[in-house]
Amino acid sequence: MEIRELSDLLQRAGVVDAGSAGLPAHAMLEACAGTVLLNCADREPLLKTAEVLTQLYPEEVAEGLRIVLEAVGAISGLVRIRNGAQTEAAERMISVYPHLTFVEPLSDCPAGDDEIIAREASVPEAVILEAETAYRIARAVKYDEPVTEKFVTVSGEIAHPGVYRVPTGTPLRDLVERANRTLPLNEVRVWLGGPMTGRPGTWDEQVTKTTNGIIVLPRDHSLFRNAGIPASVQLRRAASACDGCGRCTDLCPRSGMGYPIRPHLFMRAAAQRDFSDPSVFLNSTYCSGCGICELYACPQNLSPRSLITEYRERLREKGIKVPAKEAMPANDSAFAEHQSVQGDQIVSALGLKKYDGKVPAELMSVEMQR
Ligand code: SF4
Ligand code: SF4
Structure with missing residues (x-):
């Protein structure tokens, strides 16, 4: 064709x-x-x-x-x-x-x-x-089949975690009820997407063509707490707690790939409102939003990704052009070695171990109303 x-x-x-x-x-x-x-x-x-x-x-x-x-x-x-x-x-x-x-x-x-x-x-x-x-x-x-359904992983505080095939437009609340929530509704919240790049969802939201996963977690889970911190508070926390240790840069995959992004320099400059070297901010646009810096790397529980996202938005609003992508480094082994953070480390660090490995290798059979 x-x-x-x-x-x-x-x-x-x-x-x-x-x-x-x-x-x-x-x-x-x-x-x-x-x-x-x-x-x-x-x-x-x-x-x-x-x-x-x-x-x-x-x-x-x-x-x-x-x-x-x-x-x-x-x-x-x-x-x-x-x-x-x-x-x-x-x-x-x-x-x-x-x-x-x-x-x-x-x-x-x-x-x-x-x-x-x-x-x-x-x-x-x-x-x-x-x-x-x-x-x-x-x-x-x-x-000639139109897209009217979606495969979605349902995980977390669920009696029957699994991959469900549901019509698009299904309310998240209904899907979670079918999958048998294990805690009362007022004790849990829903997380939309994966733990790294997802976001807090609401029960009234619906499954869309891009909903790959939902995770039901206790209301006080750290993912919700961290996602709810305003940028102004994140900046104040960075100013008082970031010691420039560089771990966020050490574990940043984009930095490891050879891009000039340095989240530890960004954090210092942003927290001190030091704009003397604009490249520190411009280079942060190479961020992929993977979340490793703030969900795993930072020992002070600071939020480089969220602040980078905030600054990137401001640069865009001001019409400031982001730098063109530079040639990728040729050293494949250095790249491979750099991908040192593994999924199970993240799962443990985020307190998600009890939900890991619970999704069976089959489709969960449940009929959802269209
Ligand atoms: S979110 Fe951005 S800055 Fe943080 S580790 Fe990932 S690519 Fe690097
Ligand atoms: S890991 Fe945390 S404390 Fe260390 S430089 Fe990065 S933001 Fe600062």
Whole structure:
């Protein structure tokens, strides 16, 4: 199928990139430079949406990739998949589409952004196609099926954690009730997305085309506490508690990739309102928002990511141009070594261990009302 025809079809079906803020899939395709990396491994701890989906529908996921590759004129595809747990899915994918190359995630980087995922696979220019996006593309082409449902990991204080298939528009409250909440409603809150890059949600919010996971947690969990601190308070705390130890920079994946971002310098300059070196602020725009600095690295429980996000917003509002991306460093082993924070370390540090590994490798059967 030609890219123009595929684009129109995906637009009609309302297919969006399941791994982003909902970028339309057709726009993503048009930006495709020719290398497409199918991501079948979830990006954050506790989430299993991509892995369960791939396990259940490997043929359709592979077919989605094949359709994309044909449309953009590429002849082979890369698939990021976990060895062992997803071996059977890989074999079934090969049986329908033999021109696939599989790559194992080098590290279990707990909030892998697109650049890390592409760089791990040694294809820094690749467009990342999420497993669910590929699945939706295959269904749209084969059945002209519009996107009216979503696969969502439901985890946390839940009797039946798992990956649920629900209609879009389902209230989070209803989904959590079906999954059997284990604590009274007034003792828990809902977290939307993964623990690293997600945000506090509300019960009245609904499942959208980009809802990959929801985690039900006690109201006083640190994720909610940290997310609720105003920027002005974060700045005051940074001014009094940041000792410039540099651990946030040491563990920052973007810094490890060779970008000139230095969150410890940013924190010092922001807290002291020292604008003598604008590059400290401008370079913070290389931040991916992964959250490692504030959810894991900082011994003082400070919030470099949140403050960087705040400053980046202000730069954007003022129309200040962010620096162009510099060439990536060539040292792959240094890059791989730098991805030293593993998912289970994050899970322990955030007090989420009791919820980890509880999602079964199958779809939870529950009928939700449309
Ligand atoms: S969130 Fe923190 S650790 Fe992650 S890229 Fe941004 S500055 Fe670095
Ligand atoms: S890790 Fe925390 S205390 Fe250390 S430099 Fe970074 S923000 Fe400051």
